[in-house]
Amino acid sequence: MTVPRPWSARAWLDTFHVVTGVPVGVVLGGLTLVLAVAPPVLRRRLPWFARVQRSRFEAFLGTHIPTVATPTSWRSHTTWRQIGYHLLSPAVSAVATVVVSLAWSGSVVGLLGFAYARFQPSPLEFLFDLRRPAVVAAYMVVGALLLLLAPVLARGMAALDLAVARALLGPSRRELGQRIETLTESRAGVIDAADAERRRIERDLHDGAQQRLVSLAMNLGLARATLTDLPEPAREAIEQAHEEAKQALKELRDFVRGLHPAVLNDQGLDAALSGVAARAPVPVRLRVTIERRASPTIEAVAFFIVSEALTNIAKHAAATRAEVDVSREGDRLLLSIYDDGRGGATLDGGTGLRGLAQRVDAVDGTLKLRSPVGGPTTIDVELPCE
Numbered sequence: 001m002t003v004p005r006p007w008s009a010r011a012w013l014d015t016f017h018v019v020t021g022v023p024v025g026v027v028l029g030g031l032t033l034v035l036a037v038a039p040p041v042l043r044r045r046l047p048w049f050a051r052v053q054r055s056r057f058e059a060f061l062g063t064h065i066p067t068v069a070t071p072t073s074w075r076s077h078t079t080w081r082q083i084g085y086h087l088l089s090p091a092v093s094a095v096a097t098v099v100v101s102l103a104w105s106g107s108v109v110g111l112l113g114f115a116y117a118r119f120q121p122s123p124l125e126f127l128f129d130l131r132r133p134a135v136v137a138a139y140m141v142v143g144a145l146l147l148l149l150a151p152v153l154a155r156g157m158a159a160l161d162l163a164v165a166r167a168l169l170g171p172s173r174r175e176l177g178q179r180i181e182t183l184t185e186s187r188a189g190v191i192d193a194a195d196a197e198r199r200r201i202e203r204d205l206h207d208g209a210q211q212r213l214v215s216l217a218m219n220l221g222l223a224r225a226t227l228t229d230l231p232e233p234a235r236e237a238i239e240q241a242h243e244e245a246k247q248a249l250k251e252l253r254d255f256v257r258g259l260h261p262a263v264l265n266d267q268g269l270d271a272a273l274s275g276v277a278a279r280a281p282v283p284v285r286l287r288v289t290i291e292r293r294a295s296p297t298i299e300a301v302a303f304f305i306v307s308e309a310l311t312n313i314a315k316h317a318a319a320t321r322a323e324v325d326v327s328r329e330g331d332r333l334l335l336s337i338y339d340d341g342r343g344g345a346t347l348d349g350g351t352g353l354r355g356l357a358q359r360v361d362a363v364d365g366t367l368k369l370r371s372p373v374g375g376p377t378t379i380d381v382e383l384p385c386e
Contacts, residue, residue: 013061022090053086092161092164095157216245217245220238224239268293273326281314282319290333294333298363313337317343322339324338336381339377344372345369368381
């Protein structure tokens with residue numbers, strides 16, 4: 001925790017938060033007791049009190065306390081947690097205010113106490129004679145220490161109030177667990193939906209545009225072979241169109257294969273990665289040991305990780321060879337990608353490796369990169385199979 005300076009805005013905001021907690025807490029605590037015997041229609045105003053407290057924390061401390069679902073019943077767990085905070089808040093704020101006020105006021109008295117002695121006639125009725133230099137010096141030392149301690153106490157008391165508010169006004173552990181479970185299920189659904197959409201696009205392109213390009217290339221090739229008596233400009237136009245059609249067909253096939261290869265669905269990772277390794281510009285030794293296939297989503301993630309890693313090796317590593325090992329141990333799919341290139345790769349060095357890390361994180365996997373300068377580079381990935 002950073003210690004604020006006595007003259008900093010942070011120290012004063014912490015102090016104002018602590019001091020304003022007393023009147024706000026007393027008013028809301030009293031209204032909470034009134035609501036306990038009020039008609040049910042008035043009891044529904046209880047969540048308003050929590051909003052007031054949240055706004056105070058956000059205004060002075062810049063901290064947002066997560067909201068919870070509006071209680072549907074006066075007997076709900078959330079309602080009683082809010083009531084507990086409104087009744088406990090005045091006591092916490094009162095103690096915090098006393099501690100912080102004593103620190104600030106003590107620093108003022110210690111640093112300026114000598115002035116009181118100068119303007120008062122004798123005799124001085126103090127426990128210590130403030131006309132003595134040694135006593136004045138002791139007072140000023142204590143005042144200076146309190147001046148340095150006051151911001152720390154203000155920050156500590158504000159943190160205590162914040163901890164109590166988070167525990168009682170924020171979501172409980174059970175609610176957080178339910179939210180995490182819901183978000184996990186939603187994320188899994190989004191990933192599966194995205195993978196299904198890629199499969200659909202691949203299927204549509206394969207059955208639609210790719211077949212039309214194949215037909216177009218065949219017709220142009222047939223015209224190029226048979227129509228030999230055409231004028232030279234016409235034949236050159238047909239030849240150029242034929243070459244362009246073949247190039248477009250090749251690019252579309254590469255795009256479809258990178259989008260989601262059909263062989264991955266039909267024959268699994270071994271066959272799909274064999275095709276990637278065969279097309280790689282760098283010699284690749286591939287070893288796949290999988291007795292039982294993982295889910296389609298995990299297989300797709302593993303395929304794209306290996307494919308992107310080999311692309312990065314070919315572009316940036318200056319490697320002469322690469323190795324890819326894929327195996328399954330229990331409920332984990334293990335990938336190891338090695339190259340003998342120049343190394344020095346980092347996850348922050350470009351979008352390629354960062355994209356791999358994001359794909360792995362999306363399915364709760366782990367990625368470890370070892371790439372010292374001069375090489376070699378090894379990427380180890382663990383993916384949950386289910």
